[in-house]
Amino acid sequence: MAGKSTKGICYFCGKSITKAGAKKHLMTHECTVGDKQACMLVKVESPYLKEYWLYADIPLTSTLKSLDTFLRDIWLECCGHLSAFYWGRYDKIAFSSKISSFSEGDTLSYEYDFGSTTDLKITFMGTYFRKKQRAHANLLARNDAPEYKCALCGKLAQIVCVDCMYEDDNCFYCEECIEKHMDESDHEFTLPVVNSPRMGVCGYEGDGGKYDFKKILY
Ligand SMILES: [Zn+2]
Numbered sequence: 407m408a409g410k411s412t413k414g415i416c417y418f419c420g421k422s423i424t425k426a427g428a429k430k431h432l433m434t435h436e437c438t439v440g441d442k443q444a445c446m447l448v449k450v451e452s453p454y455l456k457e458y459w460l461y462a463d464i465p466l467t468s469t470l471k472s473l474d475t476f477l478r479d480i481w482l483e484c485c486g487h488l489s490a491f492y493w494g495r496y497d498k499i500a501f502s503s504k505i506s507s508f509s510e511g512d513t514l515s516y517e518y519d520f521g522s523t524t525d526l527k528i529t530f531m532g533t534y535f536r537k538k539q540r541a542h543a544n545l546l547a548r549n550d551a552p553e554y555k556c557a558l559c560g561k562l563a564q565i566v567c568v569d570c571m572y573e574d575d576n577c578f579y580c581e582e583c584i585e586k587h588m589d590e591s592d593h594e595f596t597l598p599v600v601n602s603p604r605m606g607v608c609g610y611e612g613d614g615g616k617y618d619f620k621k622i623l624y
């Protein structure tokens with residue numbers, strides 16, 4: 407697949423940042439005065455698809471359930487599958503676990519959907535103060551949407567042919583060429599290109615644009 411860049415955008419200031427430099431950059435936006443709230447800075451990434459990553463904050467008084475809700479909302483939810491957090495690979499952690507019970511440097515594994523599973527790696531990056539608010543989790547930064555080229559014409563692709571995806575890498579098509587491709591092959595199952603490690607899996611169609619940079623202002 408194309409687009410292995412780890413570049414992304416800061417949701418406070420719109421600057422282009424890298425996954426590795428994100429923490430340092432985000433700390434410059436920390437709330438230092440007034441009514442502030444202690445949070446955990448959380449890095450979430452796909453262990454296999456390195457181009458997908460995000461940073462969020464979540465209050466120390468919240469639980470893993472809030473993190474699960476946020477991850478479903480931005481990256482995962484297709485049809486209400488089960489999910490779980492683990493220490494290592496198999497040691498399940500209760501959804502009721504408080505964020506305050508974790509320490510900087512702790513890493514968890516996460517699975518959404520035990521059939522067509524999307525695996526995520528979660529790293530707790532340390533305490534982070536934000537302006538007091540009701541939200542359980544804020545998106546602070548995320549990877550730029552990877553761009554894929556149409557297998558037939560080379561233009562920017564909007565559609566994933568799921569049948570092709572299971573056969574080879576050339577599964578991306580533009581809106582004009584997908585019709586042709588489906589006529590010429592016996593392929594029939596398509597999904598939209600979306601900025602998520604669950605792209606092309608089960609019935610996942612994206613977050614509906616809810617987390618577009620233009621829609622979120624801090
Ligand atoms: Zn920034």
Ligand SMILES: [Zn+2]
Pocket residue numbers: 484485486487608609610
């Ligand atoms: Zn599903």
Ligand SMILES: [Zn+2]
Pocket residue numbers: 556557558559560561579580581582583584
């Ligand atoms: Zn095309």
Ligand SMILES: [Zn+2]
Pocket residue numbers: 567568569570571587591593
């Ligand atoms: Zn196909």
